[in-house]
Structure formats: structure tokens, C-alpha cells
Amino acid sequence: MAMAIAQHGQPSTTPNKVRIVWLAISSFRNDREVAQKLEAAQMLPRQPFAHFLVIDSLGTGAIPALIEKNGWENVTYRSYDCNLGAAGNLRERLRIATEAGADFVYALNHDGPINVDVIYSLLDQALHLTRVGAVYPLSYLSGAGAYNITGSRKLPLPAKLVHERPSQGFIDAYWSSCNGALYSTEPVSCGVLPDSGLWHGWEDLDYGLRLNSHGYRQVISCDTIFEDNYEYVRVDGPAGRYRVVDKPAWITYYTVRNLILIARWARPALIFPSVVAFRATLEGFVILFFRSDKKRRLKYLIRGIVDGLRNRTGKWILPADPVRTS
Numbered sequence: 001m002a003m004a005i006a007q008h009g010q011p012s013t014t015p016n017k018v019r020i021v022w023l024a025i026s027s028f029r030n031d032r033e034v035a036q037k038l039e040a041a042q043m044l045p046r047q048p049f050a051h052f053l054v055i056d057s058l059g060t061g062a063i064p065a066l067i068e069k070n071g072w073e074n075v076t077y078r079s080y081d082c083n084l085g086a087a088g089n090l091r092e093r094l095r096i097a098t099e100a101g102a103d104f105v106y107a108l109n110h111d112g113p114i115n116v117d118v119i120y121s122l123l124d125q126a127l128h129l130t131r132v133g134a135v136y137p138l139s140y141l142s143g144a145g146a147y148n149i150t151g152s153r154k155l156p157l158p159a160k161l162v163h164e165r166p167s168q169g170f171i172d173a174y175w176s177s178c179n180g181a182l183y184s185t186e187p188v189s190c191g192v193l194p195d196s197g198l199w200h201g202w203e204d205l206d207y208g209l210r211l212n213s214h215g216y217r218q219v220i221s222c223d224t225i226f227e228d229n230y231e232y233v234r235v236d237g238p239a240g241r242y243r244v245v246d247k248p249a250w251i252t253y254y255t256v257r258n259l260i261l262i263a264r265w266a267r268p269a270l271i272f273p274s275v276v277a278f279r280a281t282l283e284g285f286v287i288l289f290f291r292s293d294k295k296r297r298l299k300y301l302i303r304g305i306v307d308g309l310r311n312r313t314g315k316w317i318l319p320a321d322p323v324r325t326s
Helices: 031-042 062-070 085-099 116-127 203-213 251-266 271-290 294-309
Strands: 021-026 051-057 075-080 104-108 132-141 146-148 170-172 182-184 217-228 232-237 240-245
Touching: 021 031, 021 085, 031 051, 031 062, 051 085, 062 075, 075 085, 085 104, 085 203, 104 116, 116 132, 116 182, 116 217, 132 203, 203 217, 203 251, 251 271, 251 294, 271 294
Parallel strands: 021 051, 021 104, 051 075, 132 217
Antiparallel strands: 104 182, 132 146, 132 182, 170 217, 232 240
């Protein structure tokens, strides 16, 4: 069923405000987590979703069996015979939901929380905006003990974290995390989609900048808190302990390569490329002083720079890499 959202997050009966909303979950063989999400979503009070979509890669068959067992006619499951990566997965979720007639897509990672109050709050905000592209919750990064408003800056500078929740109702944004984001399907129907060639990393920045370049508005809803277990850890450094992002070594390659790929089309004069060069230098510094497996990470960093400059896209496994499993 389609739901309408009134001003205070309650269902409305106003016909001209009815919007079809889909929950779209990403997966890479995350059967247990996806099953839990679907079971919980089916039981939501004040059900906000007309349909549920799961996009998987190299699926095991467990989720289709679960859907058939429970007779869930409101669930669509698609599995692909290659690893789509985060970028390809987001693109397919938006594309399929749009083609099926959804007005909004609530994008969620396989391990993201489902909170009905968060969903209604985002929908309420979206319905009060014109030419909306996306409404993002205010992410609270439990590992950092801070709120993330990085997307309020257009350039991909280091994370902008604040310890006090912003007092305003919303902040205009250029991008934010796609985990827990509410996307309008209007841009998708006009051909504005994430770049699947990035494969993994910065796909939310890329899509946010694409929305912005086409004139679509994006906001961070400061009254809507989304608990995010982003991977921050404390490590020893030259002059004490520091908080750094804890990611696998292979992420280094995509982090720098994809920033360069985005800079190739999104750059304002020389500012964006300069920021990318700064981020690559900063990553090298962090590797040297704070990260383990330094030699391997530096190798990936250099290769990512080279491949970004060569405009190489898609998934690529470095010679010594294990096959990605999540």
C-alpha cells in the first residue's frame, strides 16, 4: 500500500500527498542479516513501505526460499552473477524501484537499522521540499561519539564531525552516506543515476554531486538521528592516541582511485583536483604513521592514483588480494 506523510510523522489521508515508498536493501550474500531485515520490515507499525527490494550479488538462494516460504508478494529479490559492488548495487536499487513506480527509495545496507520514526521523519521532510533529490538523516557515529555533517561541504575534505547536534531543523547538503538515505526517484527517471564504474567507495559522494549538478536539492534532517557503527578506532601515533577510520587494506585503492575519477567530471576549476591530491597525500601520511600493513597499503595507494589518472573503472583485484567477500 502507498502511504502519505503528514507534518508530524503520522500517516495522512490527503490524496495529493500520497507517495509510494520502497525499502531497498543492499546485500552481498548477507542472508542472515537480510532475512532479519525483511522479517522486521514486514511487522513495522504504521507501515511506511509499499514494497521491499533486495539487490544481491552471487546469491545463495536462501532469500528467495525465505520469500516463497512466507508468501511475501511484496518483496522483490534480484541476484546478479557478478559482484556489483556498492556503486552498482545502489544504481540497481534506484533503477528497479523507479521503473516499478516508486516515488521514494529508502536505501539501507544489510546491517543498517530500521526505525519507523526515522523513516517517517525523512518522508515528512521530503514532502515539504521542492525538486528534492535526497533527504539524509543526521548520522551519529558511535565509534567517534559525534554527529557527521561532512556532506554539508561540497569538496571531499576530511570528515566534519560535531559533538553537539545542530540546532536547525535541516542543513543543505551536497551529499551524505547512502545508508539510511531517502532518495527521490524523479532524478532517476530523468537519467540521473550513480556511476556503477566506481564499484566501491565514494558512490554516495558521486551521486550527491550528480544530483547537485542537475539542480536537485539535498538536505540533512537534523531532527532525524541515524545510529551508524562506522569503523573508527583509536590507535597510537607519534604524539599520543588518535582516532582513525579502520578499513581493510584493499579499500585504499578504491578510495583514491574513485576520488580521482569523480574529480575528472565534477571539478570546479582546479579546486577539486587540488583537494584530491591533498587527500591522497593525507592517506599516505596516515598509512605511514597510524596503519598496519603499511607496505601493502602504500602499494594500493600508488596503484589507485595511477589507475584513476588512467580513467580505469570497475572492480579490480590486486595480485596479492583475496577475493572480496563482503
